[in-house]
Amino acid sequence: MEWLTHSQTGFQQAARYLLGMRLAIATIQLVALAVAETVVAFPHQVPALLFCMLYAVLATLGWLWFTRRPPVSVTTVSAGLALDLVLIGAWLLLTGGYTNPLTSLLLLPIAMSIILVPLKQGIVLTVLGIAVYTMLVAWHSPVSDNASHGAHSPGLLAELHLFGMWITFVLTAVILLLVVGTLAQRMRQQQALLSHIRESRLRDEQIIALGLSAAAVAHRLGTPLNTMALLVDEMRSSAEKADSGELEQDLDTMEQQLALCSGHLQQLTAAAVQAKTAQLETLDLESWLRRLRESATLLWPAGAIEWTIASDSVKVAVDATLDQAILNLLANALTASPAWVGVSTRILGSGKVELIVEDHGDGLDLAREGTPGETIVTSENGLGVGLFLSNATIQRLGGILKARSSSQGTTMIIELPLQQNPTSASGEQP
Numbered sequence: 400m401e402w403l404t405h406s407q408t409g410f411q412q413a414a415r416y417l418l419g420m421r422l423a424i425a426t427i428q429l430v431a432l433a434v435a436e437t438v439v440a441f442p443h444q445v446p447a448l449l450f451c452m453l454y455a456v457l458a459t460l461g462w463l464w465f466t467r468r469p470p471v472s473v474t475t476v477s478a479g480l481a482l483d484l485v486l487i488g489a490w491l492l493l494t495g496g497y498t499n500p501l502t503s504l505l506l507l508p509i510a511m512s513i514i515l516v517p518l519k520q521g522i523v524l525t526v527l528g529i530a531v532y533t534m535l536v537a538w539h540s541p542v543s544d545n546a547s548h549g550a551h552s553p554g555l556l557a558e559l560h561l562f563g564m565w566i567t568f569v570l571t572a573v574i575l576l577l578v579v580g581t582l583a584q585r586m587r588q589q590q591a592l593l594s595h596i597r598e599s600r601l602r603d604e605q606i607i608a609l610g611l612s613a614a615a616v617a618h619r620l621g622t623p624l625n626t627m628a629l630l631v632d633e634m635r636s637s638a639e640k641a642d643s644g645e646l647e648q649d650l651d652t653m654e655q656q657l658a659l660c661s662g663h664l665q666q667l668t669a670a671a672v673q674a675k676t677a678q679l680e681t682l683d684l685e686s687w688l689r690r691l692r693e694s695a696t697l698l699w700p701a702g703a704i705e706w707t708i709a710s711d712s713v714k715v716a717v718d719a720t721l722d723q724a725i726l727n728l729l730a731n732a733l734t735a736s737p738a739w740v741g742v743s744t745r746i747l748g749s750g751k752v753e754l755i756v757e758d759h760g761d762g763l764d765l766a767r768e769g770t771p772g773e774t775i776v777t778s779e780n781g782l783g784v785g786l787f788l789s790n791a792t793i794q795r796l797g798g799i800l801k802a803r804s805s806s807q808g809t810t811m812i813i814e815l816p817l818q819q820n821p822t823s824a825s826g827e828q829p
Contacts, residue, residue: 414465421458500563735760
């Protein structure tokens with residue numbers, strides 16, 4: 400397979416515009432020769448017809464070249480546009496020179512050069528077009544009236560000249576609209592895409608910075624946790640000698656909390672390794688929700704979370720970071736609404752599933768925060784990065800985080816793609 404550079408791909412896309420321009424010019428030249436045959440007599444009518452046919456053939460060959468073997472250098476495109484100016488000028492030289500109303504056709508290759516080639520080469524082609532027009536003023540083959548029209552020939556010739564100017568204007572306007580308008584729209588789309596990529600990179604840089612900080616903190620927490628575990632063992636020995644039951648219960652609770660902290664650090668390490676290798680696991684939607692419910696029950700045993708477990712036999716690609724993102728949203732919901740939080744799912748017809756987290760809190764200030772999770776916001780109850788990290792994780796897996804806020808509470812909607820081919824997609828990012 401032959402790999403093409405970005406410039407070569409652009410030349411392939413521009414090939415059909417160049418072909419359309421050249422065939423339109425050749426067509427209007429042929430039509431002009433046919434219409435003017437009964438009004439004026441060209442001294443070089445046969446060579447002018449041959450030039451039209453040659454121009455059409457070269458246009459087709461140029462299109463085949465650009466589509467099948469696009470050039471590497473933009474100089475080739477400039478050379479082709481220079482050849483357009485020369486051939487159009489040669490045809491005009493044989494058909495009346497600057498008195499021909501179709502002299503405005505010289506503007507089309509110049510307009511294309513402004514779009515397709517660098518500024519310096521565009522200036523050279525513009526100067527070449529002006530030089531060709533100047534040569535048409537200095538040297539041209541005069542036309543004569545056809546004797547068969549008698550006294551009416553001068554009027555017909557003037558009328559034909561004005562009609563030719565109108566045709567040239569219409570043709571130039573249409574080609575510029577189709578070519579320049581389409582290319583300008585494509586440039587706007589590319590600018591929008593670049594802006595989106597730039598925003599994604601900035602967000603990823605923030606996530607990397609947060610991840611590095613979290614890894615450093617996790618590494619530093621390992622030593623004090625081990626020290627505290629040793630102190631708990633020593634205090635337990637002292638409590639057993641003193642036969643203090645209440646102290647032993649407190650030590651049991653402290654030991655459980657230390658084990659929970661160690662487990663969280665191990666989970667953070669495992670999630671980092673999994674994210675680094677981009678490993679995903681494909682699970683049934685029901686199994687994934689049950690796993691989330693178990694994790695939420697361990698974190699918030701008294702949390703009033705109402706789970707509506709789906710029984711649909713659909714599969715989703717998840718990892719530990721996505722689980723943590725959902726748990727972050729649940730933590731926010733429980734903070735805002737300790738009395739009730741609802742979790743449910745809904746299958747969409749577009750091959751997606753929605754995970755819905757509802758609460759009866761005061762409502763998310765979307766006017767202040769904008770799109771949920773797009774930026775880091777100030778939080779009164781935490782570090783203010785949970786929603787940001789959750790949104791970044793969901794987007795990394797091809798999902799979308801949406802929010803609806805009202806006086807009755809906040810609804811967070813996580814839209815995730817379903818796995819269409821679970822057997823082959825397991826362990827890969829969709």
